[in-house]
Amino acid sequence: MARITRRQLLQGGGALSIGLLPGLATATAGPVAGFMQSAVAAGTVVQRPDYMIRAGTNENPWGPSRVALKAINGAIDLSNQYGGITDEMLALMSSLENVAADHIAIGTGSGEILKTAGMIASMQSGSVVCADPTYQDLVRYAGRAGSQIIRVPVDEGLNIDLEAMAKAIRRDTRLVYIVNPNNPIPSIIEKDRLKSFVETISKDRLVFVDEAYHEFVDNPEYGSMMELVRKGNRNLVVARTASKIHGLAGLRIGFAYAHPELITEINERKTGQINILGIKAAYASYQDEEFQNFTIRKNKESLAIVEGMFEELGLCYVKSNANFSFFETGIPVEELNARLREEGIYSGRPFPPFLNWSRISMAKPEEMRYYVQTYKRLFG
Amino acid sequence: MARITRRQLLQGGGALSIGLLPGLATATAGPVAGFMQSAVAAGTVVQRPDYMIRAGTNENPWGPSRVALKAINGAIDLSNQYGGITDEMLALMSSLENVAADHIAIGTGSGEILKTAGMIASMQSGSVVCADPTYQDLVRYAGRAGSQIIRVPVDEGLNIDLEAMAKAIRRDTRLVYIVNPNNPIPSIIEKDRLKSFVETISKDRLVFVDEAYHEFVDNPEYGSMMELVRKGNRNLVVARTASKIHGLAGLRIGFAYAHPELITEINERKTGQINILGIKAAYASYQDEEFQNFTIRKNKESLAIVEGMFEELGLCYVKSNANFSFFETGIPVEELNARLREEGIYSGRPFPPFLNWSRISMAKPEEMRYYVQTYKRLFG
Known part of the structure; x- marks a missing residue:
């Protein structure tokens, strides 16, 4: 380096x-x-x-916020019950993110969305391309599930190197993983460059854009890739989480935004189930501007x-x-x-x-x- | 019928x-x-x-019990934190069930253990054998993941028909699923017959014994298959749950007991992550006789x-x-x-x-x- x-x-x-x-x-x-x-x-x-x-x-x-704490307290007595408020939560996120509810999946943290995408990518033998360093949940899962992991070093400015990532993609690459802002390096990729990269790369394979820190970004160069989900891209997953800005890391609630067919596959492949206190807390917190x-x-x-x-x-x-x-x-x-x-x-x-x-x-x-x-x- | x-x-x-x-x-x-x-x-x-x-x-x-409610209340302020008390929980279950901690995995309910086993069974093409009717989480997941599901009707007395299940097993059968007591039919399989069945069948394939209702059984004919896990069986998973007797269905905590190699595979394949309030509640509840x-x-x-x-x-x-x-x-x-x-x-x-x-x-x-x-x- x-x-x-x-x-x-x-x-x-x-x-x-x-x-x-x-x-x-x-x-x-x-x-x-x-x-x-x-x-x-x-x-x-x-x-x-x-x-x-x-x-x-x-x-x-x-965190959690006062309203989330109130929601948790109000729901404790329901802890012996199955079920929850999945439909209400989907409707809320649909309205907040301006995307139809069938474009959203809920996981036990965005970690579950990441792992499930790693699984889906590994169902055919091949490779997964990611930056290095970056967050490891997806690639670690995919690596264990049989994918080859191609790690592309960040550039001299410690930014994710999109050109090098594009070059590293092989015919057998099933998924390209981008964390934006990246982690552990809190840099971002400029919006138009990322959008053009995602549009090109997702023609032939899955692209996963992990936006765990989305809400903290105060940078005019940044933009979420949600707009490509809204436009109907069939090979893109955007992940968000209630663990960070909402202060609910211990309650395990995260979201995937993608085409309904991908959402169905994520829901069918994931193994986890969200808990009632987490979903109640998230439902309150996402309304607490x-x-x-x-x-x-x-x-x-x-x-x-x-x-x-x-x-x-x-x-x-x-x-x-x-x-x-x-x-x-x-x-x-x-x-x-x-x-x-x-x-x-x-x-x-x-x-x-x-x-x-x-x-x-x-x-x-x-x-x-x-x-x-x-x-x-x-x-x- | x-x-x-x-x-x-x-x-x-x-x-x-x-x-x-x-x-x-x-x-x-x-x-x-x-x-x-x-x-x-x-x-x-x-x-x-x-x-x-x-x-x-x-x-x-x-449920939850008073001590579990107290544990939840005492942990709410930790909801913004990652981590939990996984090691302590494993140590407790190890001591309660008299099996080494490396023989135990924790899932977001036993449903996660069931789905993960369904996934593992489906990684090679083949079939899964279960009773009919029985609980569906495992076989539904396995079916979606590509396994053929062979359903063996219960006998005239509405009991799981072990002889018919043994006959239904094919060379390509990857997993045999037994729920004991069964659900929706609350019958049990007599202990020695089940033990002998599991010992024979698990020589060539996985056997999954779902003991979600174990704690409610008051029947001298019944016995848990945990003793085969303790004896080192490498192809057996026993599942238990905090959802039933502990009244924590909404908090999603369940357990797998198996050989350490199987436990490692379950932990690597599952996508869910348990929540801190659930694990704190379960830790308290399992000590609350x-x-x-x-x-x-x-x-x-x-x-x-x-x-x-x-x-x-x-x-x-x-x-x-x-x-x-x-x-x-x-x-x-x-x-x-x-x-x-x-x-x-x-x-x-x-x-x-x-x-x-x-x-x-x-x-x-x-x-x-x-x-x-x-x-x-x-x-x-």
Whole structure:
């Protein structure tokens, strides 16, 4: 992998080449200034909390929302009953996403949608193409089910390399997997380029676009591929999840959007069954715009604190389009994580081959202030 | 299907032929007497409740238990977190079932274990053998995945016909599915006969024994096939569930017991992920013997009320080994169910070819008194 220098800080938008970073100064000046005025400039010491800070698994530290908690509480007495509100949930998502309900499947988290697509792709022998690094649920399942996994390294700017992925596709490639924003690298692929890629590639094989972090993106270059589902594409699955912005990771609710024939196949092939408290919570949470907006706002606040530190310390990082950061630590991440754990912080696991890089998930702003203070004391 | 007469009332034990029903009188005299002394003999009218009585899906009307409810309440705040207590749950089941933890898999209900086994069986083309009627999750999944389903009718006594099933097995049969107690017919297969069947059949193919109603059985002829798992059988899966006696149907927790290699394959092939509230509830409930004993006692009370009516009206029925009854109505079950719904009772869906038979799940005793009163008024 090419070494990235301080001057090559990334916007996290694949459309922007290294030489074209017009938004760099403005994109970071605000947050850094805000950060400087608060904890650091004032020299405030943040006390270590009496619990472990969870900043390793891209959860939502604020969730579930109050309305979701109310929905869970109101449904506990139904826990002995089969059934649930699948039809109501499908109708809600249909209206929110402007796509017919027969274009939607519900899984036990989007992980189930990913695995089921991995299974479907592996029913004929062949290969699956994905970026490297990226989220592993789909390709791990497909690999175990007999598919060959073709991993295409991200480019020098750490963006998903669509040209290289297109070249890596073989006649036997059954599925191409794209995570947008990517994970562990929170970059995005520019909308028109991705759309054109999906339209071309999906003529001959499945394309899976995992939009788990969709709701966090604040980048004009980004766009969901839902519009291609709405237009009737027969070989595209878009996945979303209630685990991230809705803060329902433990309740396992995720969604697939696709052509009805694909939705039927997903429903027939998946083995999991959603639980009544999860579906009730999700139904409430997807209607709770206030909580989603609050989460987005707080996530930006936390990102500004962390990215401010990267700027201050001159660390290479990828400008985030999600609820986590990815930056170069200069020391093995295993070692970093052990030191952070001693200080009460869980940070992201190693993501080879980026073994000197760390993925830090956004906890609450005060928790990120403690993280920054700790990081600077240990490694600054 | 052979017509069964009043004189052919069944003990629900496959070992007992029609000519050998020594326990009939004693098995029913007690409960009927108890029933006569209460609601019927006293002529008490049971008021219609202001809710629909759920007697159609074999749930536990008493669950979740108080300790499970407490566990759910205590874990709600963790709903935004990944993870759970899988290791602790495996350790608990290992100790309760006296089998090493690597012999256990957890699914989103035993339905997930069933579907995953159906998938594994269908990975090579071939057939799956099951009784008819029986529970359909496994065979429906396997059928969609390409297996041919060979259905073997129950015998004249409505018991699973092991001899006929053995004969139906072909060279290409990948899996034989046994539900014990069976569903919708709550009969059991006598332990030594089933054990010998499983030992023989599993030499060349998978055997799946679904023991969803295991905890309700009070029949000396019955025995779990767990002992063959403990003895190291490599081609046997035993399934259990938290949905029934534990009253956690809506929270989707079930278990597979098998050789570690099979467990690994189940874990790799299943697509679902359990939820944190379900696993916390199950962990509490499996330690709550008091609730399980209470449920068993109340289930017997409800069964006595219903079976008392069958005796009184001279209806053919299958003596229950589970938490539901199966009896001959003499009218189409669709028509029966429509009438019952008008009176505030959900009853079991039709189970072809038994279209003049009804499966009634045990609700609370007072609810079953209302059911009996209603049934007798409408059809008695």
